[in-house]
Amino acid sequence: MSRRNWRLELPLHLMLVPGIIVVLLFSYGPMVGIVIAFENFIPVKGIFRSEWVGLDHFRYIYNLSETRGVLRNTVFIAFMKIIGGLFAPLVTALLLNEIRKKFYKRSVQTIIYMPHFMSWVIMAGILIDVLSPTSGIVNQVLGWLGFDKVFFLGNDKWFPYVLAITDVLKEFGFGTVVYLAAITAVNPSLYEAAVLDGANRWKQTLHVTIPAIIPITILLTTLALGNVLNAGFDQVFNLYNPSVYSTGDILDTYVYRIGLASAQYGVATAVGLFKSVISLVLISLSYFLAYRFANYRIF
């Protein structure tokens, strides 16, 4: 019997092979490069012949005065993005779900989904104009309402919030689609039963829709937690400037500036490794929490 099973499943395994090869080549293969974090890497000498320096790079990063601030910014910005990225699409999806006019619902869905496909280079160009204190529309509106002008991209108090808000604006449409898909998967007979029991739309949402999409919510949040140290290189790199380094500089941009752009490969890899280790711990922890409290399992 097992032999017959094997023969039946063989094509499936074969179909897996290209995927596995790609993962091995591009995800596992480069892991060898982690040793760069422990050596004074000189490209010409190569990975295996560069001078070994042990934990020097980690000590160097630890002793840099900015490192702690950068770490704090990274976690703070990423955390705001995770929270915003959780609630904005969830609420939008629930509201859109109540709309009966199909055309209207679809149009809104498409429009809010669009920015997801724009690169941050383009978004940044638009945002710099829109948020400009001298000519930007946001500040003009603030002016009409009697507020002072705000230099959103040049003021280090505002900058992290601008990052979080613009990121949510760009991505919430994508999240909404995922939640809407989860909502359509809810068994209609549950709603019928709820109606029979006298539930109005609000009660239906509260007792049918929300419990039904909690697993996917937890899944997405869990996956997002692994990104706590990924505050979004593309976005920050295209929007930040020296006057907001103090609150806007994140690990990735910092590593790019002091590491890659200046050929300090050892330092850059050390930070990358540090990031990966923290992410591994966080994702394990959040997976454990999800398993514990929502009975969610990946395997």
Added chain:
Amino acid sequence: MELKKAKAKVKGSAMLSLLLLMTTVTACTNSDNGNASTNASNSPSATTSTEGSPAASTNSVPNGPEGKYDPPIEVTTVRSLNQAAELAPGDTYDENIWTKTFESDLGIKVKNTWKVNAEQYQNKIAVTMASGDMPDFMNVDAQQFQILVQAGTIADLTDVYAKYASDLTKSSFEGSNSLRLKAATIDGKIMGIPADGGEAADTQLIYIRKDWLNNLGLQPPKTMDDVINIAMAFTKNDPDKNGKNDTYGLSLDNNLFNGWSGLDGFFNGYHAYPFNPTKGTGTSLNFIKGADGKAQWADVQPEVKTALGKLADLFKQGAIYPEFSVIDGNKSAELVTSGKVGMTFGAFWVPTWPINNMYKDVPGADWGIYPLVSSDDQPALSQSMGGLPSHYFVVSKKSKHPEAPFLLLNTYIEKIYGHFDKNYHTVTVDGKDYGEFGLAPINGGLPGNNPRAAAAVQAAKKSGDTSALNDEQKNYYDQVAKFEAGDATMWAANKLWAEGGVFSLLGQYVDNKQVFTSTYVGNPTPTMIAKGPSLRDEEVKMMTSIIMGSKPLDYFDEWAANWLASGGQSILDEVNASGMVQ
């Protein structure tokens, strides 16, 4: 049951992936070893075939700066492509007037192993260096040059330089105090061919809207106070007469040190010589000699603080675009060309970009170009980083013909600077000019060529006698003549070559010894390379926040003390111990 099967499956695929992982790892190491061995075996065999096969025919190899290889040899290099430059019909980076000449005159066939866009070139070079598969010669930046010297993979060129470099090529190395030669010499050996350096072509000038000066009845600046007054008048007195308060006095963007909209020239006016571009490597720094004869970092001197105070005041009064810290050079250029800003400090090329079309397109707009002015009775020195080469051509140790790049360079310098041949510089097809000099796989220059050309053009203008001009200079002469005859498209050329133009002013700087160069002439030290980038960020933050008024001026002192403590002292120690302080 169901679960068990799934588990078994997971186990199976895990084993499978582990197996695959192991094979890839071994394959990796194998290929690594294989590479080294094929390299070792490949290169000699390739050369034996070129040298060996036609042994019967007339064999000749150059035995000095001139001569021809027969049979021809092949030399490999790599190229960075300038996407912005259009090529003349029929020309490619692989085949053009240069490669044809090299092949017919020298018997050297130059082969491009790879070509990439200029933006990706540095990364690709890093990969090439890592793979150990270097071409015979290639262009690298100063930092990569250091790495290659340390790694010992590039050839010592001392002997081939002595034997094969022509007199003209030697003068390009040894002109202006042998700066290029000294920079390329490491521990007494010539390790590379400097691609630039040795001339003060990056000194700054003041560019001011002449029509705005006239509108407000102002004179060109004589002192830094005049500069500040002009900036204030341009801000407050409606210089464009449009009735709106929409102009700024001084152009600035987030790259504080730059050939466009940089502050280098402003600082120089206060005898301060800081240099650390926001997007630079943080390793090309200026040093001055202190009272004790030791090198001091230029950026922490009190004169820098004075100038920063003036800038902060200008910003406070609205003379600098309030969002300068968020905009880049393109955006600040846009502000200037749209008639919002009337003054900028900048390098010689500013007339060619971005203000090149304003004379033609904006009615009444004209720019005056003025030398830097000083804040006191001492003349202002314009700082130049151009003394040290930023790029080098290096020759692989494995190259069979380390002398070949010198033979190519001899030809290049002969065609461009010796007996100028316009065909190698620019060709005109259907009324459109195409640059040819950029297609050469190697390049170098004679320090001070442009000011010399400008002087020759102006002398010919005065005497009316163009017979002394070479083809290059005649070309410039014609451009200036066209402008004078009313051709507005030749405005930039006129600003470059005519009297009072940028090259005259640059030449004046040199003649009057008004050029500041760093007292340290060595390459980046280890601490500069390791800590330069993070120290650069601190400096940019300090300057930006002081100018914007978010930090008090005295924050400068705190930052300077901090710089010393967090690596600056070791940089100074290394610099002073290097023996490269002049």
